[in-house]
Amino acid sequence: MSEWRYWLNEQRGTLMGLAIFLLMFAVYIANHPAGLTANVAQTAANKGVLFAFVAMAQTLVVITAGIDLSVGMIFILTNCLASWIVVGEPLPTALGVVAVLMAGMVCGAINGLLVIYGRLQPIVATIATGAVYFGLALLLRPFPGGSVNEDLADALTGRLFGVIPSSLVALAAAVLLVWLPFRRSRLGRAAYAAGSSEQAAFMSGVPIRRGKFAAYTLAGLLAAMGGLFLTFFTYTGEAAYASGSGYTLWSIAAVVLGGVSLYGGRGSAVGAIFGAFAARTTGDMLFVFDVDPLWQPLLQGVVLMIAVSIGSIALLRVRNRLDWFQ
Amino acid sequence: MSDTSENRISIRTRLPAFLRRADPAVLTAFGCILLLLFMSSLYSSNFLSLNYLLQQLKVASFLGVVAAGIMVVILLGHIDLSVPWVMTTGAMMACAAASFGGMGPVIAIPFGILCGAAFGLLNGFGVAYLRIPSMIVTLATNVVAQGLMVVYTGGFSPQDSAPPAVRWLATGFVIPGLPNAILVWIAISAVMVFLFTRTSFGRAVYGIGNSERAAYLSGVDTRRVVMIAFAISGALSAFGGVLLAGYSSKAAQAMGDAYLLPAIAAVVLGGTSILGGRGSYLGTVAGVILITLLQSILSVMQMPEAGRQIVYGVVIIVMLLLYGRTPPNR
Numbered sequence: 177m178s179e180w181r182y183w184l185n186e187q188r189g190t191l192m193g194l195a196i197f198l199l200m201f202a203v204y205i206a207n208h209p210a211g212l213t214a215n216v217a218q219t220a221a222n223k224g225v226l227f228a229f230v231a232m233a234q235t236l237v238v239i240t241a242g243i244d245l246s247v248g249m250i251f252i253l254t255n256c257l258a259s260w261i262v263v264g265e266p267l268p269t270a271l272g273v274v275a276v277l278m279a280g281m282v283c284g285a286i287n288g289l290l291v292i293y294g295r296l297q298p299i300v301a302t303i304a305t306g307a308v309y310f311g312l313a314l315l316l317r318p319f320p321g322g323s324v325n326e327d328l329a330d331a332l333t334g335r336l337f338g339v340i341p342s343s344l345v346a347l348a349a350a351v352l353l354v355w356l357p358f359r360r361s362r363l364g365r366a367a368y369a370a371g372s373s374e375q376a377a378f379m380s381g382v383p384i385r386r387g388k389f390a391a392y393t394l395a396g397l398l399a400a401m402g403g404l405f406l407t408f409f410t411y412t413g414e415a416a417y418a419s420g421s422g423y424t425l426w427s428i429a430a431v432v433l434g435g436v437s438l439y440g441g442r443g444s445a446v447g448a449i450f451g452a453f454a455a456r457t458t459g460d461m462l463f464v465f466d467v468d469p470l471w472q473p474l475l476q477g478v479v480l481m482i483a484v485s486i487g488s489i490a491l492l493r494v495r496n497r498l499d500w501f502q
Numbered sequence: 503m504s505d506t507s508e509n510r511i512s513i514r515t516r517l518p519a520f521l522r523r524a525d526p527a528v529l530t531a532f533g534c535i536l537l538l539l540f541m542s543s544l545y546s547s548n549f550l551s552l553n554y555l556l557q558q559l560k561v562a563s564f565l566g567v568v569a570a571g572i573m574v575v576i577l578l579g580h581i582d583l584s585v586p587w588v589m590t591t592g593a594m595m596a597c598a599a600a601s602f603g604g605m606g607p608v609i610a611i612p613f614g615i616l617c618g619a620a621f622g623l624l625n626g627f628g629v630a631y632l633r634i635p636s637m638i639v640t641l642a643t644n645v646v647a648q649g650l651m652v653v654y655t656g657g658f659s660p661q662d663s664a665p666p667a668v669r670w671l672a673t674g675f676v677i678p679g680l681p682n683a684i685l686v687w688i689a690i691s692a693v694m695v696f697l698f699t700r701t702s703f704g705r706a707v708y709g710i711g712n713s714e715r716a717a718y719l720s721g722v723d724t725r726r727v728v729m730i731a732f733a734i735s736g737a738l739s740a741f742g743g744v745l746l747a748g749y750s751s752k753a754a755q756a757m758g759d760a761y762l763l764p765a766i767a768a769v770v771l772g773g774t775s776i777l778g779g780r781g782s783y784l785g786t787v788a789g790v791i792l793i794t795l796l797q798s799i800l801s802v803m804q805m806p807e808a809g810r811q812i813v814y815g816v817v818i819i820v821m822l823l824l825y826g827r828t829p830p831n832r
Contacts, residue, residue, distance in 0.1 A: 243637070296828075299581065300767065300818070301819065301822065303766060304818040307814050308811065311810070311813075313808075314808035318806075418756075418759070425644075428638065429642075470652060471649070473649035474653055475649065476645060478649070484634050485628070
């Protein structure tokens with residue numbers, strides 16, 4: 177058997193995510209009055225990138241068989257923080273960006289410490305830390321407001337060479353600089369191994385704790401990148417509870433659409449990015465089909481329901497009924 | 503290692519019998535309630551007045567009904583994230599049914615609960631028969647329920663004020679001085695305790711929470727049990743929504759948003775393992791009272807929303823660190 181079959185099997189989830197996204201995006205573009213222009217691509221990219229960052233963050237944690245329900249709140253907190261400190265001359269702006277990313281990492285690291293060393297269940301621990309992060313965000317921005325270095329914001333949300341949306345470039349940079357090195361490192365393998373079978377990984381001498389800790393911390397970093405981009409798009413900071421919990425929920429949906437197993441150990445952040453873009457496209461799709469905005473949440477829900485039900489076709493292939501109950 | 507466990511045993515043997523049998527997590531939760539009351543009474547003696555405590559129990563009863571439902575699902579090792587909009591659906595449908603001619607007010611409450619049970623069945627079907635992770639099915643159901651309610655309230659102006667029967671159920675008095683909502687909570691609690699401890703369904707729920715394979719091999723129709731459990735959770739969420747609509751005298755969009763996380767937190771603080779299979783109903787009651795008291799005390803102290811969120815989160819983390827830790831697995 178040749179090598180590519182193994183590769184294909186490993187990447188099946190990611191490719192499924194890509195297929196779902198391409199299908200939806202093709203339908204979207206085919207029905208868009210303007211077709212695929214640079215403008216349409218830029219708008220689609222900018223909206224999708226926010227979801228993509230949060231979905232990547234969620235992936236890192238889900239791979240370790242955990243879940244981060246505070247990811248949307250880290251996103252909101254860093255948004256509020258950025259609206260204070262990413263301003264002014266280039267140097268203070270740069271320091272501000274670094275500080276925002278650090279803040280995100282600290283939030284992620286706290287989650288990691290509680291889950292790994294505090295031995296708390298990720299679901300409840302991150303619900304609680306999410307409340308704390310949202311409280312901090314409210315402290316920073318009781319009312320929407322603030323500002324951001326607009327030159328930087330416009331540069332990162334505009335287009336490179338007039339064609340390529342620069343937010344996509346930033347997303348690609350995050351994949352190349354954060355995700356791939358992690359995936360190929362010892363710690364990344366440890367995170368996968370811990371998600372796949374913690375017992376076996378421990379017996380094999382894999383540094384599970386450090387691997388999981390790295391995953392949670394980097395998840396905070398990626399969520400902070402998303403928060404920065406939200407600030408760049410809106411030029412303001414806003415502590416909106418609904419928006420935070422919405423991003424958390426859709427990040428889980430994106431992760432599943434992107435072929436990452438919620439049971440841990442399988443999937444990749446690249447798949448989650450496609451899942452995020454696919455989830456985002458459902459919203460846009462309703463716009464091009466001129467659906468009454470009232471029906472939008474319902475149709476989104478139905479699409480989500482169908483998308484997650486598709487995976488259960490695999491049940492037909494199960495020979496032994498006991499395999500249902502894993 | 504052996505030293506501490508011996509110590510623990512010796513402490514336990516010295517306790518009176520009823521304490522020895524009780525779950526340490528439940529005891530800690532009740533201890534925390536007393537501690538909270540004691541500390542708040544230092545702030546103001548009004549916290550210990552009967553009126554205040556009854557008022558708190560009344561508010562707690564809405565959360566208590568919702569938490570009872572979600573506990574069934576958590577005991578299975580699943581989670582129900584569709585609580586917010588199923589609650590809202592229950593409330594809105596009950597109010598809508600009340601305006602339907604002569605029979606309306608009579609069927610209002612059952613109709614609201616039935617709608618919740620229908621969404622619960624949808625969840626259960628997805629989880630049990632399609633084997634989709636519960637987190638994702640219930641998430642999708644939540645969005646679908648939200649979509650339906652947005653369409654329902656957006657197209658035309660619906661009847662949204664709670665009918666008298668619903669208001670009476672939430673705020674009236676059968677026994678003078680004791681709000682009906684508390685009686686409802688007590689009744690539902692009695693049913694839940696019976697369900698958990700005296701029926702084969704309850705046994706099956708604990709069994710599936712520990713190992714679904716083992717339960718299946720023991721002859722339990724695990725898929726049916728899971729589906730019914732989700733239906734119960736949906737029905738109780740909707741019922742909680744109906745009660746809440748009676749309390750605030752109308753159904754509003756997003757009225758259930760503030761109930762999902764406290765309900766999960768209450769169940770877990772009461773010593774139920776989020777992985778399923780372990781936990782007692784008494785603990786959930788303690789968790790509900792604890793969360794309600796905490797929220798109330800923070801708002802009485804006029805702490806701003808930001809501070810309340812932070813304290814709320816920190817307290818949950820500290821309590822979990824005290825007794826919600828999973829045992830080291832090696």
